[in-house]
Amino acid sequence: MILQVDGPDGPRDVRLTSPDKVTFPKPGITKREVVEYYLAVGGPMTRALRDRPTNLKRFNDGVDGDPFFVKRVPKGAPDWVRTCTVTFPSGRTAESVAITEPATIAWAANLNTLDFHPWPVRCADTDRPDELRIDLDPQPGTGFADAVAVAGVLREVLDEAGLTGWPKTSGGRGLHVFAPIRPEWDFIEVRRAVIAIARRVCRRIPERATVDWWKEERGERVFLDFNQAARDRTIASAWSVRGLPDATVSMPLTWDALAGVDPAEFTLRSVPGILERHGDPHETMDERPGGCATALGWYAEDESERGLGEMPYPPEYPKMPGEPMRVQPSRAKRSTGENSG
Template sequence: MSRGEALELTVDGPAGPRAVRVSSPDKVYFPERGITKRQVVEYYLAVAEPLMRVLGERPTTLKRFPDGVAGEPFYAKRVPKGAPEWVQPVRITFPSGRTAEQVCPTEPAVLIWAANLGTLDFHPWPVRRPDVDHPDELRIDLDPQPGTDFHDAVRVAGVLREVLDEAGMTGFAKTSGGRGIHVLVRIRPEWDFIDVRHAVIALGREVERRLPEQATVAWWKEQRGERVFLDYNQAARDRTVASTWSVRGTPRATVSFPLDWADLSTVDPDDFDVLTVPGLLAERGDSHASMDENAFGIETALEWYARDERDHGLGEMPYPPDYPKMPGEPPRVQPSKARKVDGEG
């Protein structure tokens, strides 16, 4: 079956127009709905302006689906060979200490170039160059566990909003594109990744105190139960979430969509996909457009973290398994296995 002749698109940007080649535009990326590569490219052209506000000057991992959602995706953490000279790199340091030159979007043509490579999700770091060691965005990932759903995440997000307000911060909510919710806070880039992760832990613990039957920060799955997990490790270095406006690798071609808090309880994540979102953007605008107007501090959340450690013995929590051992981190052994070892001793 023919996938169509290659297209050459002209994409305007701050440095003038760029010619971007799109190969096999009729290749089907989403078989269930017949959505093609061309339609994904057209989608990214339609949302380029707000997406550039999200990705601009940020190291960005590309989640690529070269064979569409029926194939195996992979994360591209380095600028691919043969990239145009206008695809700018930025050097980042992984937890291991190794470095890489990662894609740093600076103009809309980069989005279309990436889409031509099969990129569906853009995963930006919460930092901007030139300072890639101090996050300017605090991210909280509300991840419904088995037995829970999006509506459970909505309830937890409402309590998180109250907690953020008490900590002197304003959050912006979006659908993850799946069953979850992401809450983003613009912060001053004055703290390192460890501090920001500690702030997220403290915020998550406070939500868990208020909703113990619905929310958890437990790292080990066996301890989470049917609750919404506040994934604090998404705040660790080199951990990212799919950006606002990213297409997700779901059968429906859903999109991570920005919402007003008032809308959160009335929507379904499947409302937002490659075919519907351009019209919604034209009709409603970008509800996160004001996010950069105020940058907040995390001092109160860090005070809560110190209080929990001092008064309740709640200190550092496990990092992801691929991380080097971190200062103060508890053993990376799930509790049931640790009890078994202790019992055998």
């Protein structure tokens, strides 16, 4: 089956294979419905992804199977699928899919892609992010309402840093907040800006928010995941269908709407109608990017006055300059006790 998808360079022919294959067994959603959904949200989603290297999270056996990430452009991609070069923490490079038009999204959806995970950079400069991203992850004992409460404080801190945050549901129990920035800082600097912002939030509401990397220290609080700002760590884009049983969507929202929503109401079947009625709440997101200078000043202040510097990187990273030991506190204490004995 061939679909014609309009775009900036004219219509593209996009092949749809196995359209009746069930992707989401619980609601009975087929692959055809997934592709049709992505065509329905193709305009605003292309705007969110435009010129970004994007990892594809593919579910070849539906959401009940094991997904896998594709970080390189798949073999056999049409010649109109754009790519750009990214560099991984190891120093290796790869040609990644770059979204430039709705047809690319539909093509990827036909490959059983559900989640689209864009890098926080544009192809013009893949070493300097143009988005500062914070993932608000509710820990056991907390939920979406807790993430909303923490996001309200995060919004205040971002404003003090000269940044404008744009919230969206994660598609699960959490929230993502993106803040556009000028591409003038590298990944290490942007990650440190996120750390400083997250620490400032936690100092204001220590009973509700945490920046502790080790799960054993987080308690029943919302974790502000600073490592989602590290190179090669990505967050599902706005409008992405998540690989969850109910086909929930990572839905962009306004701050005014945030407190009154139930994230479960945003699904593959409901979101196209919501978009048609209300438009894209993030349409003007990129018009006024901010900077990292204030947040990096906070990081330097934390380091000099409080002794708070770098935090652990993700486990697949090489050891980074200034990084503390990557060992759980409880294991470190046991090791110290054994050595002293």
